[in-house]
Amino acid sequence: MKSLYLIKPYLSERRLFIVLGLIFLITVDFLQLFIPRIIKWAIDDLTGYRIDKISLLIYALYIVGISVLIGIFRYLWRRCLMGTSRRVEEGLRNRLFAHVQTLSAPYFDKAKTGDLMAHATNDIQNVRMATGMGIVALTDAVVLGTAAVGFMVYINVKLTLFVLIPMPLIVFGARFFSKKMHRGYHEVQGAFSELTEVVRERFAGIRMIKAYNREQEASSKIETVSKDYIGKNLALVRITGSFSPMMILFSNISLAIVLFLGGRQTITFTITPGDFVAFIAYLGLLTWPMMATGWVTNLIQRGKASLNRIDRIIKEKPTIDDPADPVWPDHVSGSIGFESVTFSYRPFDRSSVAAPVLDGIDLEIKHGNVLGIVGPPGSGKSTLLSLIPRIFDVGGGCITMDSIDIRKIQLAHLRSMISYMPQEPFLFAGTIRENITFDSRKTNESQLIQAVERASLLDAINTFPNGFETIVGEKGIVLSGGQKQRVGLARMLLKDAPVMILDDPISQVDLKTGETIIDTIRAMAGEKTIIIVSHRLSALRFADRIIALDHGRIFESGTHAELMANNQYYAKTFRLQEVEEEYA
Amino acid sequence: MHSDYGYSEEKQLGKPYDVKLLRRLYPYTKPYKLLFLCSIVLVVFITLMDLSLPYVTKIAIDRYIVPGRESIKKNKAVHAEVDVRVFKADMTDPDIQRVVRKYPDLFKIQGASAQIYFRNLVKLNKKDLAILRKHDLSGVTWITALFLTLVIFSFVFDIVQVLIMEYAGQMVMHDLRLRLFDHIQSLSISFFTHNPVGRLVTRVTNDIQNMYELFTSVIAFVFKDLFLLVGIAGVLISINLKLALACFTVIPIVLYASVHFSSQARAAYRILRIKIAEINTRFSETIGGIKVIQLFLKETQNYLSFKKLNREHYLAGMRQIHVFAIFMPVIEILGATAIAIVIFYGGGSVLAGTISLGALVAFLSYMKMFFRPIRDIAEKYNILQNAMASAERIFLILDSTETIQHVGRDIDRPSLSGLKPSDTDWGSISEISLENVFFEYIRNEPVLKNISFRIKAGETLAIVGPTGSGKTTIVNLIIRFYEPTEGRILLNGVDIKKRGVRELRSKMALVMQDPFLFSETVRENITLGRDNISAAVFQQILKDSNCQTFIDRLPDGVHTVLSEGGASISSGERQLISIARAFASHPDLIILDEATSYIDSETEQKIQEALAKLMANRTSIIVAHRLSTAREADRIIVLNRGQIIETGNHAELMQIQGFYYRLNQLQG
Structure with missing residues (x-):
């Protein structure tokens, strides 16, 4: 993973949190494994009537006490690890933004705004998911999985081996399905874009459609595309919809094995009834890590792909750049x-x-x-x-x-x-003041008033209830064309070049x-x-x-x-x- | 609404939860009632099976794995010591008899049955034990078989249910999407001028998608999770009322925690959503305004404000993590508490002999099941919230009735049954006239003032005037994109308001300045979906419109798909397609909005030729930007600042030596 360098600084910045988080996470996993042990003891004691109410209370208090500890540690690891992923997200987004700003106009003529936006949101989100949930689920799966299997082996090796038969199926099933799902999502996404584009074109060309009475054709086109989208969705649902029942089936088959073999072993006193119940509990703990491994590998792969896409933008050099050896007139x-x-x-x-x-x-x-x-x-x-x-x-x-x-x-x-007034005075969604000065703090008020006055805009601004603080809306939508133009002019006049x-x-x-x-x-x-x-x-x-x-x-x-x-x-x-x- | 042609901010949306919304959604589910019903019935079955699994385990434990509860009391009476579990063996079975005989000091024979302390069973040889407990062993086999059967049925039902549910949900959304699209499409042009296309597209795509989540999650939630919760409660009560009630003591806390958390999570999500929206806006603005930013050297400043925003988003994210990091453990602690109660109170009951060991194990399993749906509540709540907001926005559009006012039938709404020639038909155009027409897009800013003119069948009328004088607006009124603010427009002596818009427009063809092309094939762009055009007619259209030459150059001829915005062909070629389009619609009236953009002289020649063919034997109105076009017209209207200042044919206008004359002098 060569693009890993992008997130490294944020990870090393938070390395203390990561280490602590992992320690907490592993602690939680081990504490979780204790609860089935306690239940086992209680059941065994109850089977033999070797217990009194006080001991039962102590067992109960153990359970509550451990779960409180689990709660505390779980809170801590969530903050540490998920917090780290949020920090990675923030840092990466800042970096991408700063970089995009340096790129030259020809790049923006070529690149679609929508694509860049997708990188800024979806891809960064994928990276966050991979670093946050990815790490957590992976650690969880490894630690919890190994420990649960360990305890099960400790109870009975043979039973454990039988019970584990469906487990590889779960891992492979999860991988297989999530791969298919990924492809399915892709297709659904594609169909959705197609739908969006077809709808957009119909609305953008509404005058043409109305002038030529083509409403029916437009509707039937939408119907076709919408049907296609639904078809893709249903194809995906056939995978996603059978995935979790499948996983439940596999783990239930394991449960059936426990019931059959474990039940027989309990009857013949190879294992105790407490072991039997604890076994069921461990099995419950094992199902999640098994499902997680499949899911998490995909999560990480997706994060990797996203990181590579972001890397491609970061590697893009501005075509119009500073000279190697600038002259300073x-x-x-x-x-x-x-x-x-x-x-x-x-x-x-x-x-x-x-x-x-x-x-x-x-x-x-x-x-x-x-x-x-x-x-x-x-x-x-x-x-x-x-x-x-x-x-x-x-x-x-x-x-x-x-x-x-x-x-x-x-x-x-x-x-x-150079002070430049482009034909299209691009207005940002802030206030009029921000649009003229770009930064309200640094500008001298009298200079601002002067520039606005020279641009013949002062009277207009004074008619707005909020004056300079009027919010112009996206692309300056509340202003008339002439007012927008004069904002551009004032902006230029303020820059004394x-x-x-x-x-x-x-x-x-x-x-x-x-x-x-x-x-x-x-x-x-x-x-x-x-x-x-x-x-x-x-x-x-x-x-x-x-x-x-x-x-x-x-x-x-x-x-x-x-x-x-x-x-x-x-x-x-x-x-x-x-x-x-x-x-x- | 009608006078409001300007930009209007989307109306503030009210409370997201509204029973009314659900009620309005109901009709859309009607056609799929049976499917929804099926799905619900299946959910009930699945839940019952899910519920029965721990119960089956309970039976396995109590009957076969750790039996012997009945014997307790008897022994208690006899020995008056600590409780002991006793195993009863059936002495009628010869195999068992043999085993019992083998260990005479361990068994106590009472008539047809032999008793043994449970803890002494371990002293038996494994083989003997297997023989002794062969009924238990076969019992376990049977119960496992039952368990497996249930598991497989549950699996199949589960998949079938999901598929039915998704299919029904998708179809409802499909119907709603088409309905919404048709509705938006039927709204008048002014609606489109004050609603950005992007927003309308979002309604038809993303918002509908959000609502779909409502169907699947809400129904899954209401009918699956709630049912499961109630079911578990029921089973617990039926196993043991006291223990069940003891466990339920945590429920009020769970409820309180969930409600409290929901509001916290909602607030956290909301902030997060707002922040990410702001980040997206800032990002797309930066891309859109990159030149301004770079020219004014504002990169650093812009970066700093972005960074600030991004930090706020990070903090909102941390807050969300905090909320979740508290909620999840709290629910788990409550779950563990419930289990502790089962161990303490339930264990006590086992000691007292009021419940069996199996029941205790079943209780433990059910408690685990009980807390699973509760953990998902937050997520589902959020989906619901989103879906409701989307639903509200969709219905807001469905409620807007900004269609062109008309006296006739429901006309601006396309009837999907097709074009019906009826009494609303105009017959062929013999005369169009405007009588004292005034028009304003924005109140008190008149664009047209007292326009009157008349055009007879076969005539060509040219409208001349400087930019912004109102030429295109006249065209918009004739084709009824807008209604005059005052005055009337008559077709064959009848006010065009009195008859159908469809019928009116079917008589006209609009050849626009910048023709809109769809990302479809050239053929589809010309026929606009009319599939009744024969190959021969289509060839003739291509020939008449001079499209043949450039189409031959395209890689797939008429089947070449034009890319987004039609960038792959030149602007002159786009106009040729627009002319072909007009030919394909067989209009009586041609409305031509002449192009101002420069086209190379060869293509220009072709356009002129094609236009001449198109206009031959037809009535035409030309918005002329070049005086040479106007010269040939039967009549010329000279428009300035929304008023007709001169009218007549070329010779007449030249004679009066006014505005037109001077324009000609200058351009000549």
Whole structure:
């Protein structure tokens, strides 16, 4: 198990607890074996009427006393061992989380969120079960099993051997069944995913279904898939449902052997009646460890498989990472250069060739200058912006900051020099304050108010009963599109960096608010290097230079006046928007 | 509900336990009544057999293994000393007679039977002992046979019962799932706008699954464990009332401990569930917002808050361990106490001769059986809790009646019997008109203002206007995804509200901007499950819609399964499929929401051709994003901010030199 290194630190951190826990566990096992002995003594004495009430009371008190001790030790081992498994869970999850955060954007394009989530929950849970219940059941099985057999042998060897005949069947049965069960669970899980996906598609495509009156077909599709799911479930039930009766059957057969052989031996005085009863009691103790061995091997195997899957993620290296020998520019002015930059996304499947999203981009943006970018949807605008903070790395050519290739600058350092407002302002489920500051403790209140005010968001926040503490809900669902966008803007304004990148910052706000926001941005020109993409061309009028992209290439470039004179895409779109605004 | 198109938080769920919920579930079990009944009868049998096993052992001990109770009193009277167990031998049997004769000083002959002290039996030679006790030996053999028979029957019954129960439970869930799906599907589009798809899917899948647990565990619990507990109590009482009552003294403590524990465990589980949900949210948010986190260099901060959350989860886990670590031992101590009572009080009774040794052993076995179901109570309680919460959420959806209002029959709900042509049919479309239509998704935010227009059969109407001017909303109203807030929409002079939605929609085909494709074959995506389309007709559809060329390129032709979201084909090809879909439905009216996204010119050409064929001899409404498309239309409506600002054909609109004219000037 090479991936064991993942849980080792937590195990060694808790090694005292583990050792203590195991000692307690073994103590419990031995104490448990005592109770049948006491019952045996009592029965034997009762058979011969060699006992008085006082001795009976003493036996009874022994039993209670031992069970209290068992109770105490059981509590202790549960805390020690199960607690350890919880600690392993916690540590492993922290580690996975920290690692996932370092991975680069291309990884997340490839990996499904659902899969990653499954690792964070199911796999970690499997590891926890294997380290907690796994260790306990294994120790229990070995100690209790050996000791019970030992006591039985002590009573009568021959009887023990006969009684043990069905036991290997239990072990193998448990293993066999749990293997089959595992496969069965897999199939059920598969059918369940299929069901989920089919239902999801039907609801996602509800407009289509309704428009084409396809409700019946949708229903019958669900019926088919649901039937299939049920079929898989019933197949599994045939295994799980017969498993425990089977186990009970085996142990009852052992009991029958005791009854028959043990009964005969008692009759012929080979063993005492007390031995006979104790034998039955030990048999009861033995059944559980036998069943556990089968179950536990699977538990541990599953934990191992899960740990290996987690290990695969942990081994995943961020594709966009710090350079081996980073350059530390001491003062960054924020001038940016693109030198014949090309870029294409990884194709979805092997058969298709990825078309270049950016092709031969050359740009020079001086410190304090404003660059505006326009172009039809899908022309590569957002991609171009995302190359600057290295969300993706260029396919060819290079991007420089103060004439240094950005791939030579330490990643965190590079990103600290850029404040970026993505097109989709991702909102987290916390409060507005948390969403803007990320951390409510460290931010200066006046700076926050200022940033929010400049983003034209203050008035809106003041209308909320809880102000900055308003909880925005998952993905900011309580806010309007324009408000979300301005949260993203405030977030960016709060970060005082020499380079500002804005991806369509006013697409969802009304004209007037848009103008105010543009004025805010404009006021920072000269001081910061600003790159703005916008579909509202009037917002870019003030830019020092405007480029128009199409199919990943720059096909128009110049100031507003130059481009208007050029009378191409920019000028046409600009006039069109003027007309639209005029008729509004 | 109707005006609420925005997001609505799921209503707070009340107390999870509710008899009403169980009552509502009852009708779904009806078709499987017989199965459930069978299952319950089997459970009763199984329990009886389970109960009889220790009793059989008791009989074995008392009759054959350690017999001799009857003799006690006689001896007591004679000797007036300590109690002695005596074995009686039948002297009529010659073999036994021989053995008895062999040890004259050990036996006391009384007529037809010989008596011997039990403890003296050990002095006998093994062979002689076997002969002497041959009735006991054969008795043990018989009783073992009985025991084995019971065990095997119990095994078979057990399996059969589980299978029947699971089958019935699964079928109930299947029915409930279909019912729920049909219901959700019948709700109006506005329901889907304020209920995230993910949540609805969870209802149909996970919540139903949770409820299934309710069926199997609750029924198993009520009919198996409770029955077993009551059964054991009954058997104990019948064996010996006093000893049984003595043992039952622990029951109040067990009950108290269980109730107390249940509430503790419930609280612990709840916290644990909440925490894991928070962890999942944080995790998926981090994945979703990874770019923002990385760009703002907030990895450390985010990690710290995650770590805090994870620690809380750990503590909740420890609390749960604590609760369980207390409960389990407490129950075991109580179990051991009960056994101690049996040893002390029962042992005393054996001494006093009021109960037999076998009865004592049986008591010990029954006590062990008694505490097993109690230990599982916690787990089952938790399952029940979950199931009830799920049931409540499911019924909450089943209770929402957000269907499109209609005057006719039950129309927006698909009748599974199929499409019945009836008096609700419209006949072929001759005219559609909108009269003073207003619409708002959110109260007081009108999207359409006083829209009126008319379109005759065979005409092509183009709707032109900037983004957000309400073009798509008009389409949504005509196809009755939404109802106008004010005004009417008439088809052939009849308000569309007055007749069936199905019949209305069967006249129309919607060719959407981003057609939704299912993860099924190309053919299924085109026919949408209509299996009455002949091969020849289907070929014609492929030809007319210009799909043939790209389908030939696919590995399995029309049987190629499209992957999730249809990513394996281009957006242009997706539109061709959407057009083929429209051909397959033979509509009178084509509603085309023109694509804005860029498509390579070759595919674009194909799309235009296919559309021209589709629209030939049909009435069509086009939401046009390109003026070139609008130019050919019989009539053009120019929409801006939800109002019609110009209307007429291309030539007329160019003449008035308004908005349309200027748009053309610019785009030309």
